[in-house]
Amino acid sequence: MTNTQNIQIQLVSRPTGEPTLDNFKLVEAAIPELGEGQVLIRNHYLSLDPYMRGRMNEGKSYAQPQPLNEVMMGGTVGEVVASKNAAFSVGDKVVGMGGWQQYFVVDANQRGVIQKVDTTHIPLSAYLGAVGMPGVTAWYGLVKIINPKAGETVVVSAASGAVGSCVGQLAKARGARAVGLAGGADKCRYVVEQLGFDACIDYKEHRDVKSLSAALKAACPDGIDGHFENVGGMILDAVMLRANAFSRVAMCGMISGYNGEPIPMSAPQLILVNRMKIEGFIVSEHMEVWPEALKELGGLVATGKLKFRESVAEGIAAAPEAFLGLLKGRNFGKQLVKLV
Structure with missing residues (x-):
């Protein structure tokens, strides 16, 4: 392998209120030599997700704080470019938590740090969206918390995003009525x-709860009957005014409120x-359902029944700005950064 430099984005300061580009820094680091059992992966796509905003804070959030002066954590898909592990070969496509960087090294003997994925019928990038964490998040909230019966009405906020878009389509597949807010x-x-x-209701046209x-x-x-909440605030207030008896809300x-409002x-x-x-959930605490969820999601994506859209920023340097845009709703669908 000729390239020995790895470009990374690190978090160098904690935001007060809205995050800014100054909270991030682009750094070059050497790619370490591989030890026994280790694998070197070249990231093709980085996933940008709203939960990362909570990680930037020092305080208590549902996600562990992101350490300062270290690579921003996050999901990645990529390709094995060097391997000292019998289970992984050069050319294998994998999904993992590679962070905001071009390359990463993992001890692949640890179970679950990277997973091989099949890109025959499912595009590699989809493993960060509809057939990845956002898809399973949608599946868990809809199936395990809302559990709609045919004919019931399910409302989804942030309906065009990576999670919300899956929620509505999965609700429709179960015979429910799906109403989005975007x-x-x-x-x-x-x-x-x-x-x-x-x-679908354009919430920007309705400036108060009554409207x-x-x-x-x-x-x-x-x-x-069911509501999948990604936003909170006025949207939740308006939904509660229209909620039926025995309705279920997946939080x-x-x-x-991600900037402390x-x-x-x-x-x-x-x-x-x-x-x-009303039930809050974090999808990483429910690993037991991932195989069932991914089987359904993968089947739907492979057969073209589950549609998804991606916003793609080009190059590692574009990650911070794309992330700030995501927090303001500038993305359309799943926000990715393409590195290859």
């Missing part, structure tokens, strides 16, 4: 026309009045 007419059109949701609740009433004439993300709930009494079940 920011902007283009995203809403995509959610209905390409992903097959029954309706958003009225739009939800029109889109969900039979009320709301996946609260991006409206308070997220008040305007009518928590509705939890009692409607006998609602």
Whole structure:
């Protein structure tokens, strides 16, 4: 292997409020020599995900804090370029937590640090989206928490994103009515026309709870039985006003408060009045369901039944800006960084 330099993005300071480009630094590091059992992987794509914002903080979040002056953590897909491990050969395509860098070395004897993936019918990048952590997140919240019956109505916030887009399509596959919330007419059109949701509400057109609740009433004439929450705040308030008795809410993300903003709930009494079940979850704590989830997701993607869209930033240096854009909803679908 001729190249011995590895370009990385490190977190060098913790943001106060909104993160900025100054919180990140591009550094060059040498690629270490391989030891016995180790594998060198060249990353092809980096995954950018909202949970990374919580990791940038020192304080308590559901994700461990990201150490300063170390490579930003995150999911990657790539190719084995050198191996001293009998289980992995040069050319194998793998998914793992390679971080924001061009290359990484792992001890492949540790179970689960990298997984081989088959790219015959599923594109490599999809293993960071619909057939990866976001897809399993969607699957778990929908199947294990909301568990919709045919004919029930499921609402999804951030419906055009990597997670939300899967939630609606999986709900439709189970015979439920799927209603999305997304920011902007283009995203809403995509959610209905390409992903097959029954309706999609542009939350940017509804500046208060009353207006958003009225739009939800029109889109969900039979009320709301299940809600997959990625945003929180006003969206959750509006959904709760339209929730049916015994409705279920899967709490996946609260991006409206990721920079430390308070997220008040305007009518928590509705939890009692409607006998609602509200459950938060972190998908990495449910590894036992991943094989079942990935089997369904992989089958749907391979046969073209599960559609997904990607926003791709080019080159490692573009990662911080693409990540800041993701937090502001500038991405359309799954946000990736392409390195190869």
